[in-house]
Amino acid sequence: MKYLDLIVTGLTGLLLLLGSLGMPETGDPKSPASVHVSPRYIEQSFEETAVPNLVTAILADYRSFDTLGEATVIFTGALAVLLILRTGRDEEKDQGDS
């Protein structure tokens, strides 16, 4: 049974390694990621947004909806910790302190 786990893990790892061979080279100008919207961002973002930081222009303007999701993830994380760890007893102690 222990060997079965090992074989499954090894096979999955091998499959992932084989899959990574099909990836384009790092920084390849002809890779799909570099020919679609990237040139437009690099050439046009300063005229369109008047922001010198290209990374922020993409994160906060072109892909703003994605960043809204990220902020919501942080908010949900704090909410989950609050709901699990905060008890009524803490509230009383908190008011006593302040």
Place this chain on the structure above:
Amino acid sequence: MNAAHESLVIRTICRLVAVFTQLFGLYVIMHGHSSPGGGFQGGVILASSFILLAVSDGIGEVQRRFSLKALTILTSAGVFLYAGIGVVCLLLGANFLDYGILPLPEPRSLGMLGIEIGVGVTVMAATVSIFRDLMLFE
């Protein structure tokens, strides 16, 4: 309580460092659209100054400045500000979060600054809130 809370040197230095940490955090948030940085990084730097105070002076010191209610309200207010800017764009007739329509000079740049501030407030309050809950949990 323990030795760290009674040492005058540690308390004084931590209070001094916290001020500059907060200033740097605000700088990182406000310059997020023109230099490396932004809401996430600046929010964490701001939160780390409060965590430094909590470690040196005890969590009560932080709670005196930051009540539980304020923390919870701030955590929600950042996301509310972010989504609110999006809804304002929607009401003015553009797409959700399409800042170009805002009636401001350089609307895209200022819209980005607005959402960076929203993200910064949320990250700061959420990090302090999580730290507080973990510290007080028994």
